Amino acid sequence: MTSSKLRPSGQVPVSPAASDRADTSSRDITLTWWYTFLSIAGISVFLLVVAALVVSSLINRLEGNTWQVVVVLVLFIGSSVGSVYASWLMRTGYGAGWPRRSVTLGVLALPALSWVVTLVIPGAVFYGAIPLWITLSILLALIPRSHRWSVTAAGLVLIALHGLVNPGAPSFFDRGLLFGLIMYILFVPSTFLVSGWLWHLITRLDEARTMSSQLAVARERLRFASDLHDIQGHHLQVIALKAELAERLLAAPSEDHRAAAQEAIAEVRSLAEEAQTETRQLVRDLRVVSLTEELKNAKDVLEAADIPTEVTTEAKMDAAASTEVSRLLGLAVREATTNILRHADATEVRIQLYSTQQALHLDIHNDGVTPSATRHPGTGLDGLRARFRAAGGSIHTRQEANTFALQAVLPSPTREAT
């Protein structure tokens, strides 16, 4: 049904301003991800290209065929596509387990083939094993921690096996490249693992931050709900009792009883009104806006009612105003605006907010005051006077011909500070 959907949801409003912070933080997270991904993918592609060039030059030196060079280049560059893809999987898959079997096999197929093909190129003992080692190193970040040691061990065995089977292994080690080999074995997997871990950490922190802000919203809702329950529950209980009493009294038709019933019903009515006032107050207290925003709203609302409105504020005012000051001045703006709205004849409103040496001033002028309108002076004006007096300020009103002026004055907060 359409109408039921139109009812208020009772959700506690969440300021749209809160989303600004979430935006910057999600942008930072995206940036961090690209940095992580590009560094892992970049390092692996760089190492694969270096290895491909070295193996190609080995083939050239051995006076091998051009097709052999082509095969090696294709295999190594193909491996780099797989390693870039595997790095991409880290975005959501850190520590989540092996990728789908087809993906795992696809990513490992070309490196494994490179491993086999380079067995017959003397001296390719280390470079031939690089594609497999790099791909396994990236997978280390994806697989569960418990699998990591066994995969590392399997990779080491494959490197050693390549060295044992490859005919050029002895000369390779003679040239003292063993140190470089050990560096590679340590450096590659640890770099990838640390990058992946940092990325994972950042996403975890972001999740925690999101959860804590959700929790704050939930807590606020709960507080609101319990306040609401206190107000409504209390009043409704008394209302139900009084109504029951009135019902009983009306059943007994004596003059006294009827008077008592009438009294009970009057009480029910005033209790219901009280509950409504308190509930509205509760909802209104949730909204806190700056004085500047409130003035802008006043202009919008008045202009919606076809009353041209001019608002002038001193720029430094809003910054200087404490919460209490802007709350009081806000009340004055609301009271004045409501009164102006009621006299349908205003054609011009001027609102000025300025400070002098001793005080903050809010002046609101309007025209279109008809004698009849003064029959209903704003009931809130007296309340406003009392609140300003309590804060050391004052409210002055002046009516001349058909114009009305309200002047709110508060002692300057800067003077108090000195």
Next chain:
Amino acid sequence: MIRVLIADDETMIRTAMETLLGMEEDIEILPGVADGRAAVRAAQELQPDVCILDLEMPELDGVEAAQEIARTVATKVIICTRHARPGVLRRALAEKVAGFVPKSTPVERLADVIREVMAGRRYVDPDIAATALTAAQCPLTDRELDVLRAGRDAPTVAQIADQLNLAQGTVRNYLSTAMQKLGVSTRTEASQYAWEQGWI
């Protein structure tokens, strides 16, 4: 006699209001209606002096009905609402609504408001005015608001696009910028939020 028409889909409240207002000597109650469309028809037919429209009604909401009524009938409109959403007052004033009162207004006072409105004055409840003045500023553009408004009734993007004569991609763009501005993750939430703020 001031001839008054009341439109409210909550029948209990409407009949109670009608009975209580009918007790005033200078007020005559016309047969009430339960939705915005019927309110417009009844106003055109009966030419009441004052229409009291509930804000949340099926078919047309109070402000929309007020707009239609103002276009065709010389009658004063008072909008009555249970829950004053911040931006609604602005919309109502722009439609030349003469009065805006919460449903909690005692009927005696409502009768005074009717008299004030008949005397050519406007009546805006101070609480409602306060709510409007402490509203969050709407960060959305007119187009984004159109899309969110259509999104309240249309279940799919295709239907919104159809309703507004826009391309689906354009609708998606408006929805996603609106969602981003409001800091919500679904378009339903965005529509709901915009509605709660009274922007649509």
